Amino acid sequence: xxxIEIHLYGRLRKLADNSGPTDDSTIKIAWKExxxxxxxxxxxxxxxxxxxxxxxxxxxxxxxxxxxxxxxARIALFExxxxxxxxxQHMKGHGFITSKSKDNEVNYF
Amino acid sequence: xxxKILRVNxxxxxxxxxxxxxxxxxxxxxxxTSTIVTDEVDPKSDPLGPENKIVIAPGILTGTSxxxxxxxxxxxxxxxxxxxxxxxxxxxTGTRLARLGLRAVIIEGKPxxxxxxxxxxxxxxxxxxxxxxxxxxxLYELIEKLGDKYPNAGLCGAGIAGQRLSxxxxxxxxxxxxxxxxxxAGRGGLGxxxxxxxxxxxxxxxxxxxxxxxKNEELFDKGRKKMISALQEHAVTGGKAGTDKGALxxxxxxxxxxxxxxxxxxxxxxxxxxxxxxxxxxxxxxVHALVDETNEKFGDKAEGKYGHPCHPGCIIQCSxxxxxxxxxxxxxxxLEYETAWAxxxxxxxxxxxxxxxxxxxxxxxxxxxxxxxxxxAMAMDSGKIPWGDGEVAIKFLKKCYDSNDKDGKVFMQGTKxxxxxxxxxxxxxxxxxxxxxxxxxxxxxxGVTYATTAMGADHTAGYTIAPEILGSAxxxxxxxxxxxxxxxxxxxxxxxxxQSGYCLFIAFAILDIAEGMEGLEETVAGFLGKDSYxxxxxxxxxxxxxxxxxxxxxxxxxxxxxxxxxxxxxLLPHDVTFDVSDEELDAVYQNI
Numbered sequence: 001x002x003x004i005e006i007h008l009y010g011r012l013r014k015l016a017d018n019s020g021p022t023d024d025s026t027i028k029i030a031w032k033e034x035x036x037x038x039x040x041x042x043x044x045x046x047x048x049x050x051x052x053x054x055x056x057x058x059x060x061x062x063x064x065x066x067x068x069x070x071x072x073a074r075i076a077l078f079e080x081x082x083x084x085x086x087x088x089q090h091m092k093g094h095g096f097i098t099s100k101s102k103d104n105e106v107n108y109f
Numbered sequence: 110x111x112x113k114i115l116r117v118n119x120x121x122x123x124x125x126x127x128x129x130x131x132x133x134x135x136x137x138x139x140x141x142t143s144t145i146v147t148d149e150v151d152p153k154s155d156p157l158g159p160e161n162k163i164v165i166a167p168g169i170l171t172g173t174s175x176x177x178x179x180x181x182x183x184x185x186x187x188x189x190x191x192x193x194x195x196x197x198x199x200x201x202t203g204t205r206l207a208r209l210g211l212r213a214v215i216i217e218g219k220p221x222x223x224x225x226x227x228x229x230x231x232x233x234x235x236x237x238x239x240x241x242x243x244x245x246x247x248l249y250e251l252i253e254k255l256g257d258k259y260p261n262a263g264l265c266g267a268g269i270a271g272q273r274l275s276x277x278x279x280x281x282x283x284x285x286x287x288x289x290x291x292x293x294a295g296r297g298g299l300g301x302x303x304x305x306x307x308x309x310x311x312x313x314x315x316x317x318x319x320x321x322x323x324k325n326e327e328l329f330d331k332g333r334k335k336m337i338s339a340l341q342e343h344a345v346t347g348g349k350a351g352t353d354k355g356a357l358x359x360x361x362x363x364x365x366x367x368x369x370x371x372x373x374x375x376x377x378x379x380x381x382x383x384x385x386x387x388x389x390x391x392x393x394x395x396v397h398a399l400v401d402e403t404n405e406k407f408g409d410k411a412e413g414k415y416g417h418p419c420h421p422g423c424i425i426q427c428s429x430x431x432x433x434x435x436x437x438x439x440x441x442x443x444l445e446y447e448t449a450w451a452x453x454x455x456x457x458x459x460x461x462x463x464x465x466x467x468x469x470x471x472x473x474x475x476x477x478x479x480x481x482x483x484x485x486a487m488a489m490d491s492g493k494i495p496w497g498d499g500e501v502a503i504k505f506l507k508k509c510y511d512s513n514d515k516d517g518k519v520f521m522q523g524t525k526x527x528x529x530x531x532x533x534x535x536x537x538x539x540x541x542x543x544x545x546x547x548x549x550x551x552x553x554x555x556g557v558t559y560a561t562t563a564m565g566a567d568h569t570a571g572y573t574i575a576p577e578i579l580g581s582a583x584x585x586x587x588x589x590x591x592x593x594x595x596x597x598x599x600x601x602x603x604x605x606x607x608q609s610g611y612c613l614f615i616a617f618a619i620l621d622i623a624e625g626m627e628g629l630e631e632t633v634a635g636f637l638g639k640d641s642y643x644x645x646x647x648x649x650x651x652x653x654x655x656x657x658x659x660x661x662x663x664x665x666x667x668x669x670x671x672x673x674x675x676x677x678x679x680l681l682p683h684d685v686t687f688d689v690s691d692e693e694l695d696a697v698y699q700n701i
Contacts, residue, residue, distance in 0.1 A: 009367050010360075010394065011353055021394035053344070053356070059373030059383070059551075059682050076371035081344040081356035082364055084372065085614075 002031040002071050006045075010079030012052070015045065031071050038065040041077075053082040111210040115235065117228060119306045120159065120218030124235045129212050135637055137169030139195040140608035140651050141213050142184025146193055147654045149215075152661035156188035156298075157274055157305040159219035165206065165265070165311065166214075168610015172207025172321050173329075175632045176337045178610040179204045179420030182294070183265075189276045189298035189480075189523055190540040190565040192659040196299055197569065197607055199419030199428075200282030200292030202263035202311065206230070208318035220307045225272070227255075231314040240309050245269055245512070247473040248281050248290035251310070256287040259312050264290075266310035268475020271300030273512065275521035276541075277484065278304060279477040284428075285421060289442040291468075292419060295477035296567060297542060298523070324638025332631025337424065339618035339625030346425045346617055350416025357427040357614065358416040360393030362446040365546070366454070367392045373682045374551040375450070376544070378457050378496060379486040380537050383548050383680050387459025391449050395461055396429055407437030417443070425614050431465040441469040447568070450546035451482020456489055456502060463499025470506050476521065481506070483524040483543035488516075491531035535674050540565035540664070549671055550680040550687045557596040557689055561669045561697040563655035569613060571599035593696035600697075601648030608651065609633055649701055656698050666695050 006027050008016050013025035029044065037055070041047050055062045056076040057069070061084060069075070112134075117124045136144055142164040154160035163185045170178040181203030187194035206214065209232060216228070225244045229236040243251055248268045255264055264283040268290070271278035278300030282292035323329035341347045348355020356364050369375045370388040377385040389395065400413035413432030418424075430442040444465055452471070453464040467485075471478045485506065489496045493516070494505050508517035519530045524543040528536040537544040542565025549556025558571030606613055611629070618625035634642045659668075675687040 007371065009371075010356075021392070021398040022390050024389070054368055054371075056371045059371065061372060078368060078371075079353070079356075081348065081354065082360070082368060083345055083356065084368055085345070085362065085365055 003028045004031045004069060004073045004075060007074065007076040009076065010053075010082050012047070012077050012079050031069065031073070033071075035069050036065065037062065037067045037069060040069055040075075041065075047077075051080050053078040053080050054084055112212060113210055115211050115214045115230065117214065117216045117235070118218045119216065119220045119226075119308065122220075122237050133212070135639070136608060137171070137212065138166055138180065138182040138608040138610055139184070139197065139604055140647065141166040142182045142195050143193060143651055143655050143658075145213060145215060146184045146186065147658050149217075150186055152186070152193075152658050153663070154186060156186045156191070156302060159217075161186045161302055161305070163216040163299065163303050163306065164213055165202070165216075166212060167203040167207040168608060170632060170636055171203040171610035173323065173632075173636065174320065174422065175329075175333050175611070175636075176340055177423045177425050177612045177615060178632075179422050180607075180610050180612055181206070182607060183280050183299050185299050185302045186662070187297035187299065187542075187565070188274075188301045189296075190542050192540060192565065192662055192664060193563055193655045194297035194299055195564065195607065195655075196280065196294035196296045198265075198280070198282050198292050198294040199423065199612070200263065200265065200284060201261075201420065202265040202282055202313050203610070204421050205263035205313035205315040205318070207321055208315040209313065210318070210321075214311065216303065216306050216308060219305070222307075225307050225309050227266075227310045227312055228308055229259075229312045229314070232317040243309050244272060248475060249469075249473050252283045252287055252290050255310060255312060256283070259314055261314075263313040263315075264310050265294070266308060267300040267304040268473070269510070270475040270521050271304035272309065272475075273521065274301045274304050275476075275523075276301060276526065277476050277480040277521055277523040279475060281472070281475055284442060285418065288439065289430075289472065291442055291472045293472075293477065296479065297565065298477075300475050321636070323636040325635040327635070328631050329635030332628045332633075332635055334628075335624040336615070336618070336628030336632060339622040339628055340424055340615065342622060343618045343625075346614055350426065355416075357425055360397055361415060361427045361429045361443065363391075363393035363396060363429075363444060363449050365393070365446040366449060367394065369547065372551070374548045375454055376537075376546060376548045377454055379455060379483075379490050379535060380544070380548060380675075380680075383551060384682055385454045385457070385459070387457070388454060390459040391453040391461050391464050393446070396431055396444060399434060399461065400429070400432060403432040403434065403437040411437040412439040413437065414442075419443070419612075423612065425612060427614065431461070434462065440465040441472060444468055445478075447546050448478040448482070451479045452485065452502075453482075454546075455482050456485050457497035458499040458502060459497070460499045463503060466503055467499070467506060470503065470509075474509050474521075476509070479545050480523050480543045481520075483537060484520055484527045487524055487527045487531055487533045487536070488520070490533045490535065493531060536672060538566060539671060540668055542566050548680055549675055550685050551683040553687060553689050554595060554599075556671055556675070556687050557593065557694060557697060558600060560671050560694050561596060562600055563652070563659045569603065571596050571603055593693050597649075597652075597697050597701065598645075600652050601645055603648070604651035605644045605648035608647070653701050666691075669694050669697075
């Protein structure tokens with residue numbers, strides 16, 4: 001059975017057993033073919049996107065919630081308010097900070 | 110005093126107050142420092158000679174009641190890069206100078222004597238105070254002594270590194286509580302320029318001074334309220350420390366440590382990887398937890414903090430105080446992301462206490478931490494000291510206190526000099542200034558800015574603010590080949606914010622919230638008494654004169670390049686090189 005690995009930061013660490021700020025707060029769950037990020041977050045993790053800030057899949061910032069989760073993905077979820085700042089914003093430009101309506105997935109701005 | 114420039118000549122130890130010329134009236138901060146340097150300093154002059162000048166200028170709104178607007182700029186010709194330099198900081202000096210009615214302080218000339226002086230500036234007098242006993246003194250001791258004599262004064266100046274004319278000497282600044290000299294206008298070696306004038310500290314005492322008055326108070330106040338509202342509303346800049354709202358107030362800029370790591374763009378072991386396993390141990394979350402732990406353990410005696418302002422009137426409050434786990438006493442304030450990266454991740458040191466202590470030593474010596482961290486990595490790359498050993502790194506950095514120590518002397522001259530001396534060939538510098546904490550291979554846009562800004566590699570030179578503000582900048586496809594346009598737009602807008610006195614972190618509120626942008630425009634226009642203020646035009650003028658200064662100093666497009674290894678070596682986990690063409694880099698400053 002293939003798994004995905006979810007790395008949690010900020011207050012989202014509480015979802016993992018090892019939830020201290022200097023721990024690897026990670027959960028591993030089964031990969032589902034065709035599952036979207038939205039389904040994973042809202043249905044399996046029972047989280048709202050309002051609770052989440054930056055999202056990365058395989059080290060790429062993700063803005064599109066309908067993205068299909070790839071097999072064996074490494075996903076990072078940060079608490080609301082934890083976003084790419086300063087030079088990091090170049091990875092996705094600005095205007096995505098509070099609005100997640102844009103369709104751009106990954107870019108090297 | 111109102112709207113005055115204080116011109117201090119250290120050759121004959123004189124000073125005069127000048128009315129601000131008409132052409133400078135709408136300028137402040139970086140706009141003013143860069144314009145004065147361009148007008149008055151020969152680009153080919155010796156940075157440590159009599160022709161160079163130090164210009165200290167509060168931002169346009171610094172000292173007013175506009176929120177988070179207390180920044181100041183320090184400018185001059187950089188001994189590190191050989192080009193024009195502006196370094197920006199919070200602290201107290203900007204606000205104090207503004208409330209004394211000073212738009213800028215220009216320090217010029219070259220002393221004919223061997224004494225050291227402080228420059229004392231107050232409402233009724235300007236005075237040179239002999240300060241030989243402060244020479245070679247650590248800055249924690251120095252600010253404590255000066256704080257006893259001049260309570261509540263703004264302090265900035267040259268530490269040990271600057272007094273020894275070292276190219277990695279920053280301009281220190283005291284914090285609000287006068288407990289740490291860590292409010293640095295750090296980059297480019299401007300501390301050495303001040304040291305060459307034999308000035309140790311500029312003491313600004315605003316007793317009896319007044320808050321600068323807007324020309325159109327109604328418009329200014331309308332904008333001020335909008336800016337406060339937008340900053341408080343935004344998820345990044347708002348919230349409250351200790352609650353689940355407000356990333357900067359809870360984790361500071363070092364919130365980025367884990368985020369950039371997950372972006373695969375955290376330069377590790379002298380830019381060999383984009384991911385650092387130990388990042389979590391020195392992250393903003395780790396500092397937050399340590400503060401909570403020591404507060405609980407030591408109660409009122411605990412000194413750790415987050416949600417700490419870097420200057421009076423800051424409502425973003427991204428600063429912190431890192432406590433000692435065993436005593437609860439402060440080690441250093443602040444520990445910023447860039448510093449934790451440079452002294453930690455880039456050297457593969459993942460012990461928070463060691464990183465905080467390295468930061469404190471840099472603050473004490475008067476060193477820029479980004480440059481110092483990169484220089485430490487050169488020492489590690491050369492085999493002089495091992496990677497990842499914080500205790501050894503601390504011992505090595507302390508060599509800088511001994512003016513006769515060869516390693517210490519080399520260290521304080523910066524990354525490039527150290528690499529050349531110690532035989533290292535992977536040297537992450539542009540225009541001799543070391544790169545900050547974002548790898549340009551996966552984040553190519555910041556690489557374009559590192560390469561092309563007149564400042565040398567600088568993450569604050571092209572803040573990602575612009576495309577939606579500047580209609581022509583971005584185009585519709587952010588993946589399209591328009592990085593030159595974007596970088597130029599970012600650099601222009603950043604230059605504008607730097608001149609306003611606002612902190613760069615207002616970027617979130619002004620872009621994402623409509624009334625934030627209105628607040629920016631209305632506070633600046635209201636203060637200056639203008640109907641409107643063209644952000645693009647003003648910012649572009651600033652970066653244009655800076656670039657022209659560098660051209661006259663001898664820089665060519667060949668200086669606008671990243672080191673070759675960024676093109677040759679792929680960075681994991683993205684497995685990419687920096688592949689922006691030279692033509693695109695050259696296009697950034699074409700036709701402006």
